[in-house]
Amino acid sequence: MRAVGIDLGTTNSAVAAYDAARGEARMLPAEGGRTWTPSVIGLRRADGKEKQLVGEVAVNWAARAPRDTIFSVKRLMGRHFDDEVVAKARERLNYRIVRGPQDDPRAHVELGDETCTPAQLSALLLRQLAANASRSLGEEVTHAVITVPAYFLDAQRAATREAAERAGLHVKKIIDEPTAAAVAFFGLDKNPGDRSRILVYDLGGGTFDISVLNAVKDAEGHGQFHILQYSGDNWLGGDDFDLAIVEYIIASMKREHGVDPSHDKGFLMTAKAKAEQAKRTLNEDTVAYIVIPAAYRTGEGRPLDVELVLTREQFDKMIEPMVRRTMELVERTLEEQDLTPDDISDVLLVGGATYTRKVYETVESHFGREKVRRNINPMECVGLGAGILAGTLHGVECPEPACRRPNDDAASRCTECGASLVNAPVFGETGLNEVTGPSMGIAAVRGNRRDVFVPIIPRNTPYPLPEPQQRSFEATDSRFIRVPVYEGDDPVASRNAEQGVIEFELPEEIDPHSRVDVSFNYTVNRTINVRISVAGTDMVKVDTPRRQLPPTPAPEPTQETDNGWNEQLLSYVMGHTEEFLQSYEAHIEPNQRMKVNRDLEQAQRALDHGETGEYERLTGLLYDDMLHQCGLASKFAQAERAAEGASPELTGLINEAVRLVKEAHARGNPEQLSQQERNLTTLVARALTEANVAEVPTEEGFGGELRIPDHRLDT
Known part of the structure; x- marks a missing residue:
């Protein structure tokens, strides 16, 4: 068995392996000797045949097949077709995003004549990454620690795990990207006994994450990490900087030539590549020249060129609202932990977008230049941290206090005492104490309010949980019960992100108004398990939320209010x-x-x-x-x-x-x-x-009534 760390990125992905003899991780080469692979899937049609392309070859073929070139698919992972993020993607991305077959509500992507889930496409990339790593190491790669944005919700993490399993990989752990970056940084130049409070500012191609964590190196030189808080934005990254320049190019075409090339997929692909070049140029120079010969052809077939000058001042003005948004999230995250910039000892810049001068100068101005660490590559630190974890996490520990036996990652029960390992903590040289993200809960009825969000696992709860967390409800007079599982912190359930549905039917011998206990538990990889039982009976349903069912419609507002x-x-x-x-x-x-x-x-x-x-x-x-x-x-x-x-x-x-x-x-x-x-x-x-203490005291004794579906949805 060989385990590696995989940074599965929106724009680029990378693999790292841990060298136990040296006590350090190193990036593994991909094609062409680079340490990264473009997160791009393409399709080449030739001689009546189709061939799937992955990585750099897909990028090189993109201009010839823009509608069959899939990039930024990470933004679609685990999302419903009707999600606002997916709607935005349909407007901005060149490929076709469609609803799933047979009423599957998840977003799918058309690649040639096939309709694929984002997890299936990510599996192609993961399979390529594993093959490259196996070739570099000279042995088969079978296990992986895979990174995800800290603000990935339960459905998105589940889709990442599904992609890895489709690629033939056993997932040792799904780890948040900022945490992985902190592991790499802290292992680089810290000595036993050193302590830090680290803020990770992670601005990648498609997502922005902030994490605040305490770190200490123990007497043996192993890092111990306590995550305090994280926040972020799932649609904010370097790609948005590029698209701002693309809009600038389109505006110039309208102004100079009276044409609108915004619907030409080939033009948009070429313009985005030139925008990326201009962005990198402006990190060093005050002016970038954007030249695209024959960029667009008019209806009469006349070629039009793009010849533009973009100054750093213009670019900074374009991206200023996005950079300001990142700092607003940073300030809010610190406030929620009662911290100020003075309480942070180290600021770690992660992700390719932090090379942007406007970005790093803004962060340095806020925290002080002396705190911003530049001794680790922003493009590599997430992968290196994942590689360290892949080599220093050795399995899971039996949660029974009298046992505590180490077990293999894949074990479901302890080999010593037979206890369940569903929520067992990982063990190894690197210590991780993690917290959940937004609250997890369900929709319920309280009085005349039919769309109340009842948290079952509150936000920032340490996990793995020592035991399931439970709330009690009263069943309605309907025997068919539909329990939508939501993740978020809005008091209105339907305004949170639905992660799936649990459905069950009360047997005839059970009173419809019985007390129903709903308990949630997270696995070590923060995958939610739901247990529903009826008090005083032997009826128990244990399941994970079904994500293929249609999303739950918000109830119609009541006509009368108390x-x-x-x-x-x-x-x-x-x-x-x-x-x-x-x-x-x-x-x-x-x-x-x-x-x-x-x-x-x-x-x-x-x-x-x-x-x-x-x-x-x-x-x-x-x-x-x-x-x-x-x-x-x-x-x-x-x-x-x-x-x-x-x-x-x-x-x-x-x-x-x-x-x-x-x-x-x-x-x-x-x-x-x-x-x-x-x-x-x-x-x-x-x-x-x-x-069973409610978040808000009400006249009901429990969390409320389970919400009655407006109509039974076929499964």
């Missing part, structure tokens, strides 16, 4: 919020207090003017302020709520954890504070699971 009840609830929450500000004053930052006060003022205006349509939204906003947006104060508020319904023993543990967090905060010890915060988060999650 404005009196909503007004009372908003008034109650406003009072509770003011008490929160007073109780936790010492742990609320000034910018956080300003935001909460603004939201309180907005709520008061809504009450004064009778804006009944705003009551529900503002109630959710104030609860989000208290429970999620005020850093340590929010953690203490969560702990207080959780302790109310916990056992005396667990209440004591929570109170002690709160005390230790406050002590670490007072001492200004960031490492100890991070450790104690994680312990408190775990205890709160355990208490919420045991007590």
Whole structure:
């Protein structure tokens, strides 16, 4: 068995292998001696035959077959055809994106006469990468650590795993790209005992990720990583810089020649290649010349040339809104962890787009040039980190405290005690303590609100989970139950990203109004498992969300609203919020207090003017302020709520954890504070699971009723 690390990128992909004797990873060569392979799939038609092309040969053939050249397919992974991101892709990409066959709601791509899922196309690329690595290493590559953007949702991670399995690879771990980059950086020049708080600014071809993590090198020289927070944008990257230049070229054609070449696929492909060259030129020079002979032919067949000058000042102005968007996300991420730029010791620039002068100068201005590390290649650090993990993660550890036996990655049960390894942690020289992304939950009914999002696994929960997290609901009077699984943090379920559906039917002998327990658990690779059971019966359904089913339509808005009840609830929450500000004053930052006060003022205006349509939204906003947006104060508020319904023993543990967090905060010890915060988060999650404490108090006793489908959707 040989394992490698694979950086499966939007624009380019790369492979790295770990050399145990030297204790370091190295990039493996692809065709032509480069260390990267273009993430491009093409189709060549010749002599009545079709041949699939991968990598550089697909790029070289692209101008001849622009509609059969697939790039940036990573942006489509695990997405529904009706997704806003897919709609944007259909407008901007040259190939055909279609709905799946037989009502499959996922986005598919037409390549020649075939219709493929993005996972099938990515499998072609992964197979090529594995073949190149096997040739370079002189032995067959069978296992891989594969990187994904930190903000990839559950369906996107599942599609990545599917692609690897189609390529014949066993996935040791799916790892976030910023985490992999930090592993590579920290292993490069840190000594035993060194500690860092790292912010990873990862601007690739198609996605932008930020991660904040604490890192320490233990006495044996092994890195231990604690991920604190991540954020990002799945449609923001260097490709968007290129497209801004393409729009500039199109505008010049309209102005100079009175033609619009925006629908000519061949022109767009050539223009994008020239845009990439101009972007790279402007990193060093103040002017780039864009010349494309016979770029476009008019209806009469007359060739038109492109001859343009693009200055760095013009380019900077084009991309300024996108760069500003990245820094807004950076600032928000720091605020959510009660951090400032001064609290960051190292800023790591990752991804080819960080070579752009406007980008790195903006980051240096924000954090200080001395913190921005340039001792590792932004194009290689993700792959190198994945390679280190491939060589230093050796399997999974049995989660049973009395056992803890190491097991192979592929094992489903412990070879020693037989315990399930579904949520077993990885083990090896490199230590990883990861957190989830957005909340995972389901849609439910609360009173007259039929589209309430009920989180089951809250955002930023440490995983693998020590045990499943559960919420209880009341079944409706329908025997057919459809449970859509959502990922996101919007209080309205249908505004989050649906990750799939669980469907089941209550047997005749079970009362339709029975209590239904829904529990979620993540595997070590953050794949969601759902268990649905009916209390007092032996009915149990365990499944992963089915992604091939049609998405769940949002319910029609109710004609009547209980404005009196909503007004009372908003008034109650406003009072509770003011008490929160007073109780936790010492742990609320000034910018956080300003935001909460603004939201309180907005709520008061809504009450004064009778804006009944705003009551529900503002109630959710104030609860989000208290429970999620005020850093340590929010953690203490969560702990207080959780302790109310916990056992005396667990209440004591929570109170002690709160005390230790406050002590670490007072001492200004960031490492100890991070450790104690994680312990408190775990205890709160355990208490919420045991007590079924709702995120927002309502008149219902549980999370609400399971939502009735508007009509039964055929499976």
